[in-house]
Amino acid sequence: MDRKIKFLKKKATEIRRLIVQMLAKAGSGHPGGSLSSTDIITCLFFAVMRHTPSDPQWSDRDRFHLSKGHCCPALYAALSLCGYFPKKELWNLRQLGAMLQGHPDRRTPGVEVASGSLGQGLSVALGMALAGKVDKKDWRIYCLMGDGEIQEGNIWEAAMAAAHFKLDNLCGVVDYNHFQIDGRTEEIMNLEPLVNKWESFGWHVVQCDGHNIEELLEAFDEAKAIKFKPTVIIAHTVKGKGVSFMEHVVDFHGRAPTAQEKDIALKELDEIEKIEETKGKK
Amino acid sequence: MESLYARDIYGKTLIELGKKDLRVVVLDADLSGSTRTALFGREYPDRFFNFGVAEQNMMAAAAGLASCGKIVFASTFAMFATARVMDQVRNSICYNNFNVKIVASHAGITVGEDGSSHQALEDINLLRAIPQLRIIVPCDAWETRDAIFAAYETEGPFYIRMGRAKIPTIEQKKKFKVGKGYVIEEGEDLAIIACGIMMNESLEANKLLKKEGVSATVVNMHTIKPIDEDLIVDIAKKHKKIMVCEEHQVIGGLYSAVCEVLARKCPTLIERVGIEDSFGQSGSPKELMDFYGLSSSGIAKKAQKFIRQHS
Numbered sequence: 001m002d003r004k005i006k007f008l009k010k011k012a013t014e015i016r017r018l019i020v021q022m023l024a025k026a027g028s029g030h031p032g033g034s035l036s037s038t039d040i041i042t043c044l045f046f047a048v049m050r051h052t053p054s055d056p057q058w059s060d061r062d063r064f065h066l067s068k069g070h071c072c073p074a075l076y077a078a079l080s081l082c083g084y085f086p087k088k089e090l091w092n093l094r095q096l097g098a099m100l101q102g103h104p105d106r107r108t109p110g111v112e113v114a115s116g117s118l119g120q121g122l123s124v125a126l127g128m129a130l131a132g133k134v135d136k137k138d139w140r141i142y143c144l145m146g147d148g149e150i151q152e153g154n155i156w157e158a159a160m161a162a163a164h165f166k167l168d169n170l171c172g173v174v175d176y177n178h179f180q181i182d183g184r185t186e187e188i189m190n191l192e193p194l195v196n197k198w199e200s201f202g203w204h205v206v207q208c209d210g211h212n213i214e215e216l217l218e219a220f221d222e223a224k225a226i227k228f229k230p231t232v233i234i235a236h237t238v239k240g241k242g243v244s245f246m247e248h249v250v251d252f253h254g255r256a257p258t259a260q261e262k263d264i265a266l267k268e269l270d271e272i273e274k275i276e277e278t279k280g281k282k
Numbered sequence: 283m284e285s286l287y288a289r290d291i292y293g294k295t296l297i298e299l300g301k302k303d304l305r306v307v308v309l310d311a312d313l314s315g316s317t318r319t320a321l322f323g324r325e326y327p328d329r330f331f332n333f334g335v336a337e338q339n340m341m342a343a344a345a346g347l348a349s350c351g352k353i354v355f356a357s358t359f360a361m362f363a364t365a366r367v368m369d370q371v372r373n374s375i376c377y378n379n380f381n382v383k384i385v386a387s388h389a390g391i392t393v394g395e396d397g398s399s400h401q402a403l404e405d406i407n408l409l410r411a412i413p414q415l416r417i418i419v420p421c422d423a424w425e426t427r428d429a430i431f432a433a434y435e436t437e438g439p440f441y442i443r444m445g446r447a448k449i450p451t452i453e454q455k456k457k458f459k460v461g462k463g464y465v466i467e468e469g470e471d472l473a474i475i476a477c478g479i480m481m482n483e484s485l486e487a488n489k490l491l492k493k494e495g496v497s498a499t500v501v502n503m504h505t506i507k508p509i510d511e512d513l514i515v516d517i518a519k520k521h522k523k524i525m526v527c528e529e530h531q532v533i534g535g536l537y538s539a540v541c542e543v544l545a546r547k548c549p550t551l552i553e554r555v556g557i558e559d560s561f562g563q564s565g566s567p568k569e570l571m572d573f574y575g576l577s578s579s580g581i582a583k584k585a586q587k588f589i590r591q592h593s
């Protein structure tokens with residue numbers, strides 16, 4: 001197995017462990033969407049993006065914006081593993097005065113713009129993309145959205161504008177896990193035909209398995225190569241991915257695991273890692 | 283007396299800023315002719331973005347641009363720069379303390395014939411509770427220019443409110459400083475605190491009062507937030523009665539801001555001239571000002587009654 005892929009898989013499992021531990025410690029937060037977006041975030045921070053954790057404000061960095069702010073545990077874990085801040089900060093998540101707020105806040109190194117109110121992030125990312133074009137810079141902007149989130153009208157205003165402004169430096173990712181707070185997206189507010197929607201708004205669309213590192217990396221490569229239009233990656237994912245009793249379970253959208261659930265989850269993640277390692281040795 | 287469109291001066295000031303600072307970018311939402319941002323757009327097309335009729339997108343994108351070091355001026359009508367985009371303004375702009383300067387035109391009843399749907403009378407109320415945002419209501423075109431420059435030079439978000447109609451230039455203005463009001467005329471019987479187009483109306487009202495043997499101290503309170511507490515307390519100590527005049531609902535605007543200061547620091551008899559918790563309607567600006575009691579004669583009449591009432 002390719003060393004890079006193996007490395008990324010290991011990182012993803014590490015991030016999943018941290019998400020579970022962080023949320024159990026905090027006693028509240030959103031595991032489902034954090035776990036479904038873990039592989040996407042892992043690829044971005046450990047392979048795709050050009051960034052310098054020791055200098056978060058480096059002007060030529062690629063930018064990441066977590067439009068679905070409630071999934072910040074995945075982002076926080078990735079940022080800490082990259083070295084943006086000490087890992088021990090993770091254990092203060094959601095506590096009074098903590099650097100890691102319940103939703104992203106600019107007090108956290110690596111967070112570009114606060115989020116939490118859904119539906120604004122693609123516009124924020126579009127603003128960044130415009131800034132990059134004005135300054136004739138080659139850095140790119142990645143914006144991670146939830147599938148429930150894109151029911152917001154503001155997203156489609158941004159979608160229309162990004163194509164209008166030909167923002168090929170902008171790459172959106174939809175974490176298509178088919179769940180939102182009240183249930184399945186198909187039941188609450190159907191998104192289909194989703195590919196057609198983005199295409200008709202003028203975007204280049206790539207679909208992939210959002211838990212397959214190879215496919216994700218290919219998708220990001222393809223996005224980079226597309227000129228004169230923005231690209232959206234529709235990443236097919238499983239909400240709660242990696243922890244069996246959280247997968248496809250609505251309740252774990254916004255409920256933290258108990259101490260006991262945390263222990264079971266960590267065991268499962270250890271198992272996953274072992275299986276991957278043995279696969280690697282073959 | 284000189285009378286100018288504040289938005290004409292806004293457009294020209296933008297060009298000045300655009301020339302001296304490449305970080306300046308300007309956004310509009312299909313009202314660039316009316317707000318005059320089109321003037322900047324013609325001069326600097328690469329730094330001007332028209333978002334079409336999509337104000338939420340414009341405001342959140344303004345935040346994104348500011349996050350990359352741009353100084354962003356975003357304009358549309360006051361109605362669509364506030365109520366329509368509260369969440370974007372609060373969460374994407376103000377919470378991040380970004381350099382986004384929202385400069386809204388067509389505020390207030392003097393929008394006129396377009397009627398109530400276009401008469402933003404709650405904008406200041408909506409925005410005043412948001413932390414880190416500064417709110418300025420300039421009294422004429424030149425003070426608008428001062429406010430634009432101040433906003434440009436000051437880190438953080440601003441809301442600057444302009445009207446649609448031409449606005450008389452106030453001759454007695456003093457040096458503009460964000461957060462610092464000033465006495466523009468000294469008088470005896472009460473103090474009038476005003477902002478925006480109500481500044482001129484208040485000065486005219488004072489002329490009428492003087493003809494009847496009474497007079498007012500008139501204060502230019504161009505900054506609604508942060509409100510100049512010291513000046514308000516100072517005025518209250520010198521005058522037994524204060525009247526606040528604004529082209530806004532009497533709920534949540536300048537009147538409320540003054541009341542909040544006085545209730546806590548120096549309880550004083552207070553009266554108000556503003557829109558009394560009602561929607562507007564179509565009419566000429568002059569007719570509407572008269573109808574809602576906002577014109578100089580209405581102010582003078584209310585002031586006379588107020589002076590007599592508790593003496």
Ligand SMILES: Cc1ncc(C[n+]2csc(CCOP(=O)(O)OP(=O)(O)O)c2C)c(N)n1
Nearest residue numbers: 033070116117118146147148149179180181
């Ligand atoms: C504007 C707004 N409305 C409602 C909420 C509350 N909320 C938080 S998460 C969520 C569901 C999001 O679903 P999705 O985007 O699919 O997220 P994911 O499945 O990735 O967790 C809602 C409604 C919010 N944060 N913002």
Ligand SMILES: [Mg+2]
Nearest residue numbers: 147148179180
């Ligand atoms: Mg979802």
